[in-house]
Amino acid sequence: MLSHQPAKSILFLQGPLSDYFSQIASFLKTEGHQVHRINFCGNDRIDWHHDGAEDFTDPPSSWEDFLSSFLDRTEVNAIVLHGDRRFYHQIASKVARERGIEVYATELGYLRPDYMTIEKSACSACSHFPTDPAAIFEIAAKVPEVRDGTIYFGSMLSQVMQELRFTFFNTLFHRNFPHYLNHRLESRATVYAGWLQGQLSKKRRAKKALKRQNTLIGANEKYYLVALQLEGDFQIREHSPFNGMGDAIKYIAQSFARCAPKDAKLILKTHPLEFRRAKLRDAVEAISQELEIPARLELIDGGDLTSLCKHSQGFVTVNSSAGLDALKAGTPTMAVMPTIYDVPGLTFQGSLDNFWAMGTRPDATLFAAFVRALAGTIQVRGTLYNKAGRRQAAKETAAKISMGTVNAPGAFIPIPPRLHKAEKNGVTYPLASQRVSV
Known part of the structure; x- marks a missing residue:
């Protein structure tokens, strides 16, 4: 027992x-x-x-x-x-x-x-x-490394098979559960079509993204990185005031246009499972034109998150778990909405407007304690x-x-x-x- x-x-x-x-x-x-x-x-x-x-x-x-x-x-x-x-x-x-x-x-x-x-x-x-x-340090001292x-x-493949299985059996037993309220926003047909299209273009997109990443880093361009989330993510739907990622991108870009150094770019990195690429590109293009920063706002569909974080001036997210990668890389990090790692000493605690000039690197000792405390509890x-x-x-x-x-x-x-x-x-x-x- x-x-x-x-x-x-x-x-x-x-x-x-x-x-x-x-x-x-x-x-x-x-x-x-x-x-x-x-x-x-x-x-x-x-x-x-x-x-x-x-x-x-x-x-x-x-x-x-x-x-x-x-x-x-x-x-x-x-x-x-x-x-x-x-x-x-x-x-x-x-x-x-x-x-x-x-x-x-x-x-x-x-x-x-x-x-x-x-x-x-x-x-x-x-x-x-x-x-x-x-409190985090105290917990970390009590749990294993x-x-x-x-x-x-x-x-x-396992993820896709679970998804297909979910759709198949829900369809098979639909008459038994006629009122089931699915927590997903999109139809499965839309998602699967997007995934298939993404798989077919995966190598081409990865090659293009890596080329742009190498240019950014190799030329020592000054940029801030934003990790995008999926439209249907509960972090956006339930834990943010935004109606979708378009609203979130516009909010971040407006602050960037007002307050960030004029020689810096804002790089938006897509979520690995993003399937609305055309819609997302159109939204970013519209926002860049509206804010008159077309040369400073850019979407990258791929790339290595850790490398992009390490060479960025700072990392911004609504509340994505990707923020942990940024903290691990020692990158100044701003969580627009509170998330599990939004801790004084790890993330910037001021306003987004102030972050662009005042963001500081996370405390590495505190981050190690945070990970240990989180894992142990x-x-x-x-x-x-x-x-x-x-x-x-x-x-x-x-x-x-x-x-x-x-x-x-x-x-x-x-x-x-x-x-x-x-x-x-x-x-x-x-x-x-x-x-x-x-």
């Missing part, structure tokens, strides 16, 4: 595109815990390999009543969900808080590529992980896109839940420390009881 903690009755809601949650449940069952499941779509059914699952097939408006009824007739004292800002999961978190039920939120790892996240209550700007450097290098290598090793890695992540996640060590030691601040800054910057959380944690 892993621990002598009292047995839990755990409800699993929607997980990532794999049997990850089912594997976590398997490990928990061996430790004497009881597991439950609610399915929202056909793929949820297929990914769950245990008895006792129930289907939610009603309209989304009925979800809160359905869940409340389910909880009334069970003894659930913990809920596990992936992506705490999905519609169903926001409602579930609200109901859980009202009933004093623990919520465990999973996500892809803050540390990439072979980590997964497991936190109490919520992630990102609603995370309870501390922002106080002193981080093993360098990638252990579990994922594959694009709310990260587990593994990946969804590797069979062994998925099993390892599930095993470690189950152990944290079973032993009651999620966010331990000391990485839980009762009021999410990033929430005030997010709200001050224009983010609204409709189910505002995020401030209250169980």
